[in-house]
Amino acid sequence: MSRYDGPILDAHQHFWEPDRNPHPWLAPGVRIPFRYGDYEAIKRRYLPDDYRRDAGPHDIVASVYVETEWNPGDPLGETAYAAGLAVEWGLPNAIVAQAWLDRDDVAAVLAGQAACPLVRSVRHKPGEPGSPDEVGRCRTLMSDERWRAGYALLRGHGLRFDLQTPWWNLDEAVDLALDFPDTTIILNHAGLPSRRDPDSLELWRGAMARFAACPNVAVKASGLGQPGQAWAPELNGPVVRTLVDLFGADRVMFGSNFPVDSLCADLAPMIDGFKTIVAPLGPSEQEAFFIGTARRVYGIAAPER
Known part of the structure; x- marks a missing residue:
C-alpha cells in the first residue's frame, strides 16, 4: 500500500464571518436543531488563513x-462575498451557490448566479421526510x-445540483436524475449515514446503490462525523470504502465540511485519516478521490504540483 501524498482539492468547505455577514x-443566541448537537464553537470567523x-x-x-x-x-450577496475571498486569498476556486428553486425569482437568481465565473452548482435542501418512517407519508x-x-x-445555465438529503430520500433523487439526465447531481455528505449499526448501514447501502446506478451522479465523502465520537478511520472507513465500491473512485470526491466538522475532528488528522x-486503492484511484473527480465534475483548473 502506498499512501497518497499529492495535491488535494477539497470539494466541500465553508468560509464565513458571522459578525459582518x-x-x-x-x-448570537440562535440555536437550530443540528446533527452534531451544540454548534456554538463554530459561530466564529473562518477564512482561508484559518483553513x-x-x-x-x-x-x-x-x-x-x-x-x-x-x-x-440575498443569495447573490453570498456569491459576491465568496468570489471576493477568491480574489484576496486564492480560495475558493469554485462556488456552490444558494438558489431556492421553488421561488418566484428563481429564473433571475439562477441567471445571476451563473454570471459569476466561479459558480458551478447550486444547492437547495429539499426537506422532508425527516426519517425512514416518514417515507410514503410525505x-x-x-x-x-x-x-x-x-x-x-x-x-440552460450549465449548472450542476448539489443535493443534501438523507439516504432514505434517494429514490426520489433517482427519479430526478432519470428525468433530467443532462444535469449532474452531486450528493453531499455520503447520503448522511447517521446510524452505523449493521442494519442501518445495509439500508443505506441499498439506497446508495440505486442512486449510483444513475450515470449523471457523483458523491462526496464528507460530513461523516458522529455526535460525541472522535473522527476515526475505523469508524468512517466502511462508509468511504462502500462509496468507492458503488460509485467508483472517478465519482467519489473528498470533502472536509470544515469548519462544521471541526465539531468532530481537527482538519489535519482528518485528512490523514482519509x-x-x-x-489500499491504486495510485490513480487515490488521485481521483483527492483531486481528479472534483476537478472534472466541477470543472476546476487546479494545479498538480
Whole structure:
C-alpha cells in the first residue's frame, strides 16, 4: 500500500464571518436543531488563513465553497462575498451557490448566479421526510412540480445540483436524475449515514446503490462525523470504502465540511485519516478521490504540483 501524498482539492468547505455577514443560524443566541448537537464553537470567523493553518502539512491546492445558509433574501450577496475571498486569498476556486428553486425569482437568481465565473452548482435542501418512517407519508421538494420547474432551468445555465438529503430520500433523487439526465447531481455528505449499526448501514447501502446506478451522479465523502465520537478511520472507513465500491473512485470526491466538522475532528488528522482509508486503492484511484473527480465534475483548473 502506498499512501497518497499529492495535491488535494477539497470539494466541500465553508468560509464565513458571522459578525459582518447575514447567517441567521450563526447569530448570537440562535440555536437550530443540528446533527452534531451544540454548534456554538463554530459561530466564529473562518477564512482561508484559518483553513490553511488547520490543514497543516497537507497540500490543499483548491477548494469548493458551498453555500452557508446565508440570508435567503440575498443569495447573490453570498456569491459576491465568496468570489471576493477568491480574489484576496486564492480560495475558493469554485462556488456552490444558494438558489431556492421553488421561488418566484428563481429564473433571475439562477441567471445571476451563473454570471459569476466561479459558480458551478447550486444547492437547495429539499426537506422532508425527516426519517425512514416518514417515507410514503410525505415527499421532498424533489417531487414538487414547482420546484422541478426551477430545477429544469439548471441545464440552460450549465449548472450542476448539489443535493443534501438523507439516504432514505434517494429514490426520489433517482427519479430526478432519470428525468433530467443532462444535469449532474452531486450528493453531499455520503447520503448522511447517521446510524452505523449493521442494519442501518445495509439500508443505506441499498439506497446508495440505486442512486449510483444513475450515470449523471457523483458523491462526496464528507460530513461523516458522529455526535460525541472522535473522527476515526475505523469508524468512517466502511462508509468511504462502500462509496468507492458503488460509485467508483472517478465519482467519489473528498470533502472536509470544515469548519462544521471541526465539531468532530481537527482538519489535519482528518485528512490523514482519509489517506489511511483509501491507501489500499491504486495510485490513480487515490488521485481521483483527492483531486481528479472534483476537478472534472466541477470543472476546476487546479494545479498538480
